[in-house]
Amino acid sequence: MxxxxxxxxxxxxxxxxxxxxxxxxxxxxxxxxxxxxxxxxxxxxxxxxxxxxxxxxxxxxxxxxxxxxxxxxxxxxxxxxxxxxxxxxxxxxxxxxxxxxxxxxxxxAKTKEAMLQVLLAQSQYMLPRVVGLHSSFSRQKSGTGSKGPGEQQIELDRRILRDNISRLKDELKELVAIRRTQRQKRLKDGVFTVALAGYTNAGKSSLLNQLLSFSVLKADKLVFEKNMLFATLETSTRSITLLNNHQFLVTDTVGFISRLPHHLVEAFKSTLEEIKEASLILHVVDTSNPDYEKQIQVVEEVLRSIDVVDIPIMYVFNKIDLCPEKNIENHHPHVKVSAFTGEGVDQLVLKIDEMISSTYRRVKMIIPFQKGSIYNTLKEKCEIYSTEYLEDGTHVEVLLPEELYQRFLPYIK
Ligand SMILES: Nc1nc2c(ncn2[C@@H]2O[C@H](COP(=O)(O)OP(=O)(O)OP(=O)(O)O)[C@@H](O)[C@H]2O)c(=O)[nH]1
Ligand SMILES: [Mg+2]
Incomplete structure (x- = not known):
């Protein structure tokens, strides 16, 4: 060491x-x-x-x-x-x-995208600093004003770095395009997305894993959580389906730190875009950290720097098992949870579900008997309040997401 x-x-x-x-x-x-x-x-x-x-x-x-x-x-x-x-x-x-x-x-960094992003940030950091690496060479500079071997070397290094930077940017652009298409599809489908943001080690990944335990469909894998700085670099998105069939996506993102190098913020912008397009941001806070107020400020600064505006934010005061008495008055709206014991996570899920429901419409529908597949879709994807079989078809009272509302408009009373 x-x-x-x-x-x-x-x-x-x-x-x-x-x-x-x-x-x-x-x-x-x-x-x-x-x-x-x-x-x-x-x-x-x-x-x-x-x-x-x-x-x-x-x-x-x-x-x-x-x-x-x-x-x-x-x-x-x-x-x-x-x-x-x-x-x-x-x-x-x-x-x-x-x-x-x-x-x-x-x-x-594990995924290709994360590796490219880190390399880009490193190269950008190095560019103005290559001189330092060759200071011993540049001291051999000849007195005639012509360039010595050291300086030629520096220029060569700079050129290699610049080439690297533009190549990395190109490669990243392709990945960004793929990510954007995936996101646009989600937006089009009107899927409610929740982004987890917060200081590094606040418990974002642990919270995502707790949220997964509320899903009735257990298809998705848990994400990596560990007591170390920057355990998560790659964003990962998981789908959660609640008992009432309401579905949402949760995205885990890279953690922030005080004075996060701006090259990194730049390089990770595409990853952070996920936060910008969420329906709801959960700002996860390590409440047990004596400095948590300062950390909240840091996170808010980074969010501002990537132009996060007009997205509802809910503070999630995590690790409450370590400091049950702590008084949190000045951040709203908020929930207190422990991603470790699971305490309070049910309340958080309720609040998320309330927000999802508020974007849905409660309607009465009459579905002709020959359109049985519509009823099956409702059963699969929606919360149904009542079903009655009458002469003219199946009468249903149901909470519809916008996308299904548009699709089933002809059958809505
Ligand atoms: N006691 C306690 N520990 C927790 C709680 N939530 C998370 N932890 C621990 O805090 C550490 C960090 O948790 P992560 O979920 O990896 O944190 P993160 O915000 O994803 O961190 P990065 O990905 O590194 O930014 C782990 O050791 C967790 O077990 C909690 O509510 N209570
Ligand atoms: Mg993490």
């Missing part, structure tokens, strides 16, 4: 910086890096040369030597020149928060 020292600036208040450093430590852990020490400097802003002050850099160099660290991790996205200056000064590998997050995403 590599040994790392974490470094952060405390610009506003020290408590927030400590929390942020704790999160950085768990990101490092997720990358199999052992954190051996940390250093926080209070300052108004980063310095131009070394991000931290000159005195602090010397102190850090000492610390690295004493503790025999393998790398230093900064709790921010460093500029290309910061990385270059720091590596030169400290003579040790320097990485930042963004690289850590990108590394975790890279190690978790």
């Amino acid at each position: 590599e040994k790392a020292i974490l470094v952060g600036l405390s610009i506003t208040n020290i408590v927030d910086s400590q929390k942020s450093m704790a999160e950085l430590a768990s990101l490092a852990e997720a990358c199999q890096v052992e954190v051996i020490d940390q250093m926080i400097q209070r300052a108004d802003s980063p310095t131009a040369n070394y991000y931290i002050g000159p005195g602090k850099v010397e102190e850090l160099k000492q610390l690295c030597a004493t503790l025999e660290a393998d790398l230093v991790i900064f709790d921010d996205e460093l500029s290309p020149s910061h990385i270059r200056n720091l590596e030169k000064k400290l003579d040790i590998k320097v990485i930042d928060r963004t690289i850590l997050i990108l590394d975790i995403f890279a190690s978790r």
